[in-house]
Amino acid sequence: MPSFFGGKDKAGGGAASNERIPRHSSGWGQVLERMRKEESLRVLDIGPTSSNNINFITALGHSIYLANLVEDAAKREWIIPQEDGGPGRFDVERFLAAQLNFSGRGFDIVLFWDTADYLPEELLAPVLEQIHQVMAPDGGLLAMFHSATGSSMSPGSRTDFCRYHLTDTSQVNVQSAGDYPILNIYTNRQIEKLFSAFKGFHFFLGKDNLREVIVTR
Amino acid sequence: MKPPEGSTVIGKSVTIRGELSGKEDLYMDGAIEGTITLSDSRLTIGPNARVQADLDARDVVIYGRVDGKVRATGRIELRDSAAVRGDIVAERLSIEENATIKGRVELTEVAVGTAAPRPPETGLFSQGATASTPA
Numbered sequence: 001m002p003s004f005f006g007g008k009d010k011a012g013g014g015a016a017s018n019e020r021i022p023r024h025s026s027g028w029g030q031v032l033e034r035m036r037k038e039e040s041l042r043v044l045d046i047g048p049t050s051s052n053n054i055n056f057i058t059a060l061g062h063s064i065y066l067a068n069l070v071e072d073a074a075k076r077e078w079i080i081p082q083e084d085g086g087p088g089r090f091d092v093e094r095f096l097a098a099q100l101n102f103s104g105r106g107f108d109i110v111l112f113w114d115t116a117d118y119l120p121e122e123l124l125a126p127v128l129e130q131i132h133q134v135m136a137p138d139g140g141l142l143a144m145f146h147s148a149t150g151s152s153m154s155p156g157s158r159t160d161f162c163r164y165h166l167t168d169t170s171q172v173n174v175q176s177a178g179d180y181p182i183l184n185i186y187t188n189r190q191i192e193k194l195f196s197a198f199k200g201f202h203f204f205l206g207k208d209n210l211r212e213v214i215v216t217r
Numbered sequence: 218m219k220p221p222e223g224s225t226v227i228g229k230s231v232t233i234r235g236e237l238s239g240k241e242d243l244y245m246d247g248a249i250e251g252t253i254t255l256s257d258s259r260l261t262i263g264p265n266a267r268v269q270a271d272l273d274a275r276d277v278v279i280y281g282r283v284d285g286k287v288r289a290t291g292r293i294e295l296r297d298s299a300a301v302r303g304d305i306v307a308e309r310l311s312i313e314e315n316a317t318i319k320g321r322v323e324l325t326e327v328a329v330g331t332a333a334p335r336p337p338e339t340g341l342f343s344q345g346a347t348a349s350t351p352a
Contacts, residue, residue: 018314051312058324065321072319105321 020165020173026204027142027212029170031109034140035060041108044134046115048163048177053111056166065105069127070118070161072099074180090120100130108136113164114144114210116194117182124184125194132197132217139217141198147209148185218280220244221261229265237270246281256290264298277307279316 035041041062045053048068057064078095079088110131116124135141163177186194188203188211195201195215204212220226224242227233231247238254245253246263252271253260260274266281276291279299286303287293293307295316304321312318 049312049317051310054310054312054322054324058322063321063323066318068317068319071317 018175020175022171023174023208023210024206025164025170025172025212026206027144027214028164028166028172030202030214031111031140031142032166032168032170034109035062038108042106042136044102044107044110044131047111047113048161050163050165052165052173056168062109065102065107067099069099069115070180071178073119073123090122092123092126095123096126096130100127100134102134106134106136106139108139110135110139110141111164112141112143114146114162116143116186117146117184118161118180119183121184128194129197135217137217138199141195141215141217142212143191143215144210144212145186145191146182147211218264220246220263221259224259224261229263262299271303 035043035057039061043057043062043064045057045064045066046069047053048071049066054064054066073090073095078091080091081088112131116128119127131141160176161178161180163175165173165175167173191203191211191213192201195213198215198217201213201215204214206212221242221244224244225239226244227247229246233247233249233251235251236254237243237249237251240255240258242259242261243253243255244261244263245268246265248267250269253273255274257275259276259278260272262268262272262277262279262281262283264280266283268281268283269285270283271286271288272283273288275289276293277287277289278294278296279287279301280296281298282300284302287301287305287307289307291307292309292311293305295301295310295312295318297313297315299313299316301317302319304323305318306323306325308325310322310324
């Protein structure tokens with residue numbers, strides 16, 4: 001099974017591991033800079049629950065809202081079976097209403113992590129559209145995308161879905177949070193298209209197989 | 218699991234619809250739709266509980282699933298098997314590995330006179346929040 005960074009995982013299996021691997025993140029470094037400069041930001045963390053992140057963000061004086069979309073989207077309950085026995089269709093409307101209803105809250109920062117690669121393709125654009133709507137003007141979103149280059153990564157690969165623990169440097173500590181298939185690998189052009197409604201974006205290339213992008217609303 | 222000694226126990230075969238309030242510690246392992254209010258006491262939500270209710274207590278310990286707002290004037294503990302869908306407001310919060318939250322987390326200031334020294338703003342832990350195990 002590919003590990004976080006495209007190599008082979010020693011442990012195998014789907015169980016989450018306690019091991020945390022430090023990883024440089026220029027994108028997180030930029031977000032952190034903003035979190036230090038500004039007060040009372042509203043942060044949406046779209047990743048597995050991390051007590052570390054709750055503590056870190058609230059200690060900086062910001063508020064946090066948690067929503068793990070990958071785990072929610074992986075449930076069979078969203079699949080509408082087809083009458084002809086063909087592959088089911090993802091119930092996008094019902095998912096958005098149930099999982100992305102923030103009760104009128106707006107957000108200044110969204111930590112989207114590598115969620116995009118694990119969501120069904122038909123769901124991703126509507127999810128980003130919904131997030132665009134709940135973000136404040138000049139709000140920032142941090143996303144990560146796996147790259148197929150130089151690794152065995154491809155759609156259908158089972159890889160560790162990760163929890164990114166925040167630190168007070170340009171580093172995140174990466175911990176396995178479950179075993180989900182990568183559903184899509186996006187090119188930079190496709191990523192730009194996904195975020196076309198946003199004002200701007202800035203790519204950061206990593207030494208591993210993850211590209212980072214900071215998107216501004 | 219064994220309920221804490223001295224607690225009132227609501228077993229898993231009991232279903233309640235409405236408002237539940239009291240002044241004693243409560244171990245809830247049944248089903249409830251409504252609210253639970255224990256202003257000065259400890260509320261434990263057992264692993265078999267089916268809770269669709271807003272919870273308000275001094276301390277709240279959750280082993281099971283809760284759909285609703287959870288508010289504690291003291292501490293909220295989310296044990297390994299806990300899954301909360303709703304906002305959390307507490308003075309202190311601890312989350313065990315594999316516990317999940319979907320909702321807003323608000324950690325309130327420690328009351329004057331009981332406050333521990335506040336760590337530096339850039340520290341990992343503040344506002345009474347603690348992480349008992351990594352999540």
